[in-house]
Amino acid sequence: MSLATDLRAKLRLPVMAGPMFIASTADLVIAQCKAGIIGAMPALNPCSTAALDEDVARIRETVGDRPYCINLVAHRTNERLQADLDVILRHKVPIVVLALAANPDLVKELQANGALVFQDVIKNRHAQKCAEMGVDGIIAVGAGAGGHTGDQSPFALMQEIREWWDGLLILSGCIANGRSLLAAEVLGADLAYIGSAFLASDEANTQAGFKQMIVDCSAADITVTNCFTGVNANFLLPSILKNGLDPKNLQRPPGGEINISGGGANSKAWRDIWSAGQGIGAIKRSEPAAAYIDWLADDYAQAKTAMGVA
Numbered sequence: 001m002s003l004a005t006d007l008r009a010k011l012r013l014p015v016m017a018g019p020m021f022i023a024s025t026a027d028l029v030i031a032q033c034k035a036g037i038i039g040a041m042p043a044l045n046p047c048s049t050a051a052l053d054e055d056v057a058r059i060r061e062t063v064g065d066r067p068y069c070i071n072l073v074a075h076r077t078n079e080r081l082q083a084d085l086d087v088i089l090r091h092k093v094p095i096v097v098l099a100l101a102a103n104p105d106l107v108k109e110l111q112a113n114g115a116l117v118f119q120d121v122i123k124n125r126h127a128q129k130c131a132e133m134g135v136d137g138i139i140a141v142g143a144g145a146g147g148h149t150g151d152q153s154p155f156a157l158m159q160e161i162r163e164w165w166d167g168l169l170i171l172s173g174c175i176a177n178g179r180s181l182l183a184a185e186v187l188g189a190d191l192a193y194i195g196s197a198f199l200a201s202d203e204a205n206t207q208a209g210f211k212q213m214i215v216d217c218s219a220a221d222i223t224v225t226n227c228f229t230g231v232n233a234n235f236l237l238p239s240i241l242k243n244g245l246d247p248k249n250l251q252r253p254p255g256g257e258i259n260i261s262g263g264g265a266n267s268k269a270w271r272d273i274w275s276a277g278q279g280i281g282a283i284k285r286s287e288p289a290a291a292y293i294d295w296l297a298d299d300y301a302q303a304k305t306a307m308g309v310a
């Protein structure tokens with residue numbers, strides 16, 4: 001059985017949650033897993049390695065053999081990399097998404113410990129590097145995604161990657177309703193990777209104003225900039241304005257080095273200036289994650305019926 005078939009057999013929907021800095025909590029992961037998708041959170045969200053240890057223990061105990069994922073920023077600016085990796089290895093976390101750096105030794109170490117290793121990419125050539133490193137799954141991040149985004153159309157990205165990669169392929173960016181989920185599959189994705197749609201979930205660690213902004217805003221309210229982290233990311237325009245910044249004249253913070261670990265001084269970008277992707281127009285209410293996933297399941301079934309897909 002292929003990995004894609006194996007994973008999908010364990011899920012109600014072909015969906016994996018996108019891990020989100022600050023926003024994803026252990027409670028969100030548990031709710032996502034219980035509702036039948038792969039739950040995910042960044043290792044850096046719990047405030048310390050000890051807190052990560054506690055969270056992973058709780059997730060593991062609660063979700064049993066349902067698949068869940070911890071996202072590890074493999075970039076050198078992540079000071080907790082080794083300590084968090086030790087936690088991941090000790091708990092035998094089933095899926096690890098490596099972000100922002102190619103590290104073949106890390107891939108091998110995790111796989112030797114039984115983990116599936118996925119890596120996100122924004123270009124076909126990055127995907128080829130990941131395949132050379134022996135990852136188990138590739139996450140293609142298209143234009144319009146929340147957080148650090150790609151700039152290529154998902155059509156182009158999926159066409160190019162699917163030409164040569166027959167392994168697990170996950171599509172990320174703007175997927176939030178039943179039709180976009182079905183469309184991701186038509187493009188060749190085994191799973192859809194959904195982030196921003198969960199920002200308005202009750203279990204997300206997002207302020208009430210952030211949740212409301214997700215409900216109120218749509219694609220026109222999203223802007224892309226590399227000013228906050230040095231790498232292109234999508235942000236909600238109203239949150240930029242609320243912080244007294246001019247979206248047309250965004251400057252890197254003084255002395256601000258590129259720091260893509262998501263931590264340190266640049267946390268402000270994620271805590272106060274809120275990131276989201278262009279797909280949020282589909283999110284009409286703030287509610288428990290399970291309620292959104294129920295709605296998505298229903299909407300996906302309707303999309304399949306409308307398209308005559310069994």
Ligand SMILES: Cc1cc2nc3c(=O)[nH]c(=O)nc-3n(C[C@H](O)[C@H](O)[C@H](O)COP(=O)(O)O)c2cc1C
Binds near residue numbers: 018071146193194
């Ligand atoms: C607020 C926010 C924070 C994010 N933080 C991370 C992160 O820490 N690590 C990561 O790999 N991806 C991160 N992402 C990207 C998501 O995992 C996922 O790729 C993206 O949200 C998918 O696009 P969508 O938001 O349009 O659904 C973040 C996205 C958002 C919206």
